[in-house]
Amino acid sequence: MSEFVLFTDFGRRDPYQAQMAAVLQRSVPDWRVVDLHAEVPAFALELGAYLLPSYVPEFPAGSIFVCVVDPGVGGPRDAVVLRADDRWFVGPDNGLLRVVEARAAKARYWYLETPGAASASFHGRDVFAPAAARLARGWRPEGGGHKGRALPEGWPEELDRVVYADHYGNLMIGRRAETLRPDARIRAGELILSQARTFSDHADGMPFWYVNANGLVELAVYQDSAAHRLGLGPGDPVQVLE
Amino acid sequence: MSEFVLFTDFGRRDPYQAQMAAVLQRSVPDWRVVDLHAEVPAFALELGAYLLPSYVPEFPAGSIFVCVVDPGVGGPRDAVVLRADDRWFVGPDNGLLRVVEARAAKARYWYLETPGAASASFHGRDVFAPAAARLARGWRPEGGGHKGRALPEGWPEELDRVVYADHYGNLMIGRRAETLRPDARIRAGELILSQARTFSDHADGMPFWYVNANGLVELAVYQDSAAHRLGLGPGDPVQVLE
Amino acid sequence: MSEFVLFTDFGRRDPYQAQMAAVLQRSVPDWRVVDLHAEVPAFALELGAYLLPSYVPEFPAGSIFVCVVDPGVGGPRDAVVLRADDRWFVGPDNGLLRVVEARAAKARYWYLETPGAASASFHGRDVFAPAAARLARGWRPEGGGHKGRALPEGWPEELDRVVYADHYGNLMIGRRAETLRPDARIRAGELILSQARTFSDHADGMPFWYVNANGLVELAVYQDSAAHRLGLGPGDPVQVLE
Structure with a gap:
């Protein structure tokens, strides 16, 4: 079964x-x-x-x-x-x-x-x-x-776009977090985000990125909507700064 | 069971x-x-x-x-x-x-x-x-x-109204498609729609009607919302032109 | 099981x-x-x-x-x-x-x-x-x-706030209805509501309160949204007048 x-x-x-x-x-x-x-x-x-x-x-x-x-x-x-x-x-x-x-x-x-x-x-x-x-x-x-085929022509290894916005306003990115250094920063909308381990690490209300529970990079704000704060939704690009 | x-x-x-x-x-x-x-x-x-x-x-x-x-x-x-x-x-x-x-x-x-x-x-x-x-x-x-009773007084055999708008914006009509000729046209909002067999038959973006997977007439637009395009929602009437 | x-x-x-x-x-x-x-x-x-x-x-x-x-x-x-x-x-x-x-x-x-x-x-x-x-x-x-502990410091026995607004626009209040007299009135937004036994008792469209199917006080309007009519949502206070 x-x-x-x-x-x-x-x-x-x-x-x-x-x-x-x-x-x-x-x-x-x-x-x-x-x-x-x-x-x-x-x-x-x-x-x-x-x-x-x-x-x-x-x-x-x-x-x-x-x-x-x-x-x-x-x-x-x-x-x-x-x-x-x-x-x-x-x-x-x-x-x-x-x-x-x-x-x-x-x-x-x-x-x-x-x-x-x-x-x-x-x-x-x-x-x-x-x-x-x-x-x-x-x-x-x-x-x-x-x-099994390789990725279609032109598809990247990791997709630096929002692939899903959940109802809290957290933004999942099409990139496996294991491909990033912990100190990587991500440009999203007009802000540059650094990593937090968990939501309450940034209780100051600053947006951050973290490793979500399924291993993707995810953008979030403590008790607020990253989607609204950053003005981003599914399909919108972000940029990894390393 | x-x-x-x-x-x-x-x-x-x-x-x-x-x-x-x-x-x-x-x-x-x-x-x-x-x-x-x-x-x-x-x-x-x-x-x-x-x-x-x-x-x-x-x-x-x-x-x-x-x-x-x-x-x-x-x-x-x-x-x-x-x-x-x-x-x-x-x-x-x-x-x-x-x-x-x-x-x-x-x-x-x-x-x-x-x-x-x-x-x-x-x-x-x-x-x-x-x-x-x-x-x-x-x-x-x-x-x-x-x-078992006949239809209530005044209820039609088929209901030429939107009975459901799905999240794609497709509009289900309260009419069994088997009651229509394939070349029937349907006036919906300000447009007149003809039949398509499937979504990608009208990749030009023109709204059309088709036989949905449960046998009802349904109004749709390829990769777009018929509800928005036609300005219609549940309860709104359409008109069959035969 | x-x-x-x-x-x-x-x-x-x-x-x-x-x-x-x-x-x-x-x-x-x-x-x-x-x-x-x-x-x-x-x-x-x-x-x-x-x-x-x-x-x-x-x-x-x-x-x-x-x-x-x-x-x-x-x-x-x-x-x-x-x-x-x-x-x-x-x-x-x-x-x-x-x-x-x-x-x-x-x-x-x-x-x-x-x-x-x-x-x-x-x-x-x-x-x-x-x-x-x-x-x-x-x-x-x-x-x-x-x-087991008593309620946290400052929490009331019953919470006279909207705890949930359902998709009809009915407003559940954090108060057990058994704590109210049947003739209790509730101030909600700018209106004062009395009790109805069921929705169609107030087919006149006046908002009312009733005992919901899980024993809470709930605010409703017959075939309309109490949330819209009263301008209230989750967290907003109401006031019991006894």
Whole structure:
């Protein structure tokens, strides 16, 4: 028994996440469905692509991630099953899985056929969840698949942009904190931020950066919104000064 | 084993949906609870009534829908258990279930008593969920019940209004797409929309209508918000031009 | 088998609640996780402290509440396990649990150590959920613990402030309705409100107060938002006139 992990831009308000989860739970009742994220920035594949890997180590080997940020649904983009080290990922082949793929020590992927009965607009429910359910029940894609690819042309190793703004106003950056020296400073909006270990270290109200609980660089202000203070949101760039 | 399906205006932010779901899970641990919708437009019974049927076929025979949009809670409105073809529905008798009831090939309904200990304001937790749990455990309402009714006086077969605006800004219309010719046009706001098969067919940014993944007419714009572009929201009318 | 109950300010949009719930479900698969609240007002310990007790009796004896509103996470504040009558509570010792503690007939608490591997910013996932999971599996904190404390200096028996505004615009007050005479009036904003039994009793559109389904005083307007009508939100004071 293991876990399905949902990572989408389906929106917490809307019924799509529950519809997709229902397919999984109905097909594989003894697996857990972790409804991790429904608020990945919509349409913004690159932001989600650099956010996703930060959550991967938190889930056990054998987990199956169902990842859907899919503005091209119904069009010519491919669908894939990706095996990256010990975990599976199912989703559109539009970039969303490419950072996980590129960073894996061992990665292979397979193209996934779209069943004729699938709707044109909801492949999460009609293509990706059924494929994830089949994987959970032991199905494996045919053949050896394709060797995992490097990052798409022009994509950086680390993305110095806001990839997610949480409801506190904390700003997650698409950069692994382990790539920075502790004394690195980050230019964000019109300010230059240094590192704090934890929120209350900067009770003076100055914005700071810290290593978030999933290993990303994150910008924050003690008991206030960094998003408002810095005037930044998803997609906006920051600059590392080393 | 089958499924409870929640369809309410309880709000995703608020604790009400979880409180109601907890009653169901505690009473019938071996059924799944599909937390489908908590954001049906508040107070707007007709909108929810035409939205609900689009989700019904997605759930297995024997499923029990707990449906609560209930501005008259605690007042004189009745509560009902409805059997519509192969599924059960529990909720207030205020119109919310009437489109499902009218469209069913075979429908019967029974009035539901309000337990004396029920709160005056939260019948989802205190009346509807307990009744749904009893149904799941095999209880059946007494007697043959009442024959399913036609639509309420003045309600149309299809509702040419926005019944839901999702977080992308897509606008669901209370009309089954199967009632339209593929070349039908829809006047929405100041524009006239024609059909597209999928989002990327109209990458030019023109709004269009399409058959959504639950069979309703839906208005959309590729990678943009139809709600903003058309200036429309829940309750606003559109006009089919055939 | 019993229930974990989540009560946090983690935000419904964000992944934190799911990350914490996943730890619980993975560790204790046969318990239910009731995802009660993720929208307790952020940073506002006193508001959450007076809101929490209203939900407690709804959950069975033996339930374990995981309560996290924790602006001082990573700093010097303590973490505690609280036994209050028949239920357990795990969370920061920053005031959030103090109303439950003070009102319990029998309360004891124990300090909780922070594992060295815990992140500095997400004790919900790394400290409180693991402790709750251990409790569920039979672990008990060592020694007799400390005797439950009275309310913190200066905290009132009942808090005449808005502790939560729901998405309808209803305003929950931090006062148990049983402490008021039925004919009590409440000054809120510029209006003076009297009691109604249920929403439709005041179909005239006048704001009123009523006993909510969890026993708190709540301000509401029939089919409208009391928050907008009264110009009040979380933290704002009201005044009981008796």
